[in-house]
Amino acid sequence: MNFKLIILFLLVFQFSNGQFTNTQVIAKIKTERIDDIVSVSAEAVNSTEVYKSLKYTFSIFRTDSNNKVTKNDQEGRFTLEANEQKNLATTSIGIDESDKIVILLLVYEEETIVGKDRIAFNEEANKKKKEEESTEDDGIELKGIVIEETKTKPGKDFYEFFYNSYTLNRINGSKIVGVYEKLSFGRSTIIQVKIEDKVIHEFLGKPDIEYLEQMSKVAIRRVYKYFKDLKKQKRDIFQY
Missing domain, CATH: 3.30.160 (Double Stranded RNA Binding Domain)
Known part of the structure; x- marks a missing residue:
């Protein structure tokens, strides 16, 4: 096997490995905005026929105009029956146009991330373009x-x-x-x-x-x- 084929194999393997996220367990962040207030909910769906024992981390990162980052977390353990959907956490956040806000939901089975979702507010246009061009795994750049x-x-x-x-x-x-x-x-x-x-x-x-x-x-x-x-x-x- 020559060097080009080895590189191709590694890239394909890496891409395929990322596909295990959001397959059996799907993580989803839902938002509803009214003026400058956004209601946020974190959900998980078990798309299998097997009972799941899981845990989650629901984080909000806020970066202000001085590049100071604050972080708020909610976390906990939960279970999902076959094909069950469950709300994990809810919160409301104020949106300031000068602040960048990233909301991240991670779902773990034991120590492995099996579901993830990310939503951002007020990211620069060029940053959004860069993320679209250089996303990792299943299209979510973390x-x-x-x-x-x-x-x-x-x-x-x-x-x-x-x-x-x-x-x-x-x-x-x-x-x-x-x-x-x-x-x-x-x-x-x-x-x-x-x-x-x-x-x-x-x-x-x-x-x-x-x-x-x-x-x-x-x-x-x-x-x-x-x-x-x-x-x-x-x-x-x-x-x-």
């Missing part, structure tokens, strides 16, 4: 998204350090970055930073602010390098 699944105060403190640094450095990665925490021996926990299923950095959680801040700096450097290398790989493929 840029600059960081999700949190921590269990303890040290885990949440680390997430705050990491997320603030991620935002200030404007990394805006093309894949979802997750901060996770899992139980270890005794009462200790392991904190992980992952991009999709790849562990970028992990360490033992400790109630030490300076230590957690240092770990966030290490994680940010590694995440930055990951996205930088990813861009280089894509550029090399297209140039070839």
Whole structure:
């Protein structure tokens, strides 16, 4: 098999792998706007004949004119019977024409994203064009998204350090970055930073602010390098 065929195979495989999202479980964000207020609801549909035990994260990201990002989350576990549709969360948001707002719904089965939807308000025209030309997976581009699944105060403190640094450095990665925490021996926990299923950095959680801040700096450097290398790989493929 020559090099061109290998590249073609990898691209086809990557595209096919993305098709598993929104197939068995469909995530959907619905909106209704009245003046400057938007009512938002998050829904999930089980399109299979099998009972599903799932969890969701429903996030709203608001970026103001000073490029300051605020984030609000709703999350929880839920079940779906065969062919059942369920409302997961509802909220209302005020729309300011100077603010960019991104609404993201992710549905997980165990640790795998099986459903996702994204709606944005006030994105620049050129940004919309870029998204249409360079969408990933099933046409939904999830840029600059960081999700949190921590269990303890040290885990949440680390997430705050990491997320603030991620935002200030404007990394805006093309894949979802997750901060996770899992139980270890005794009462200790392991904190992980992952991009999709790849562990970028992990360490033992400790109630030490300076230590957690240092770990966030290490994680940010590694995440930055990951996205930088990813861009280089894509550029090399297209140039070839």
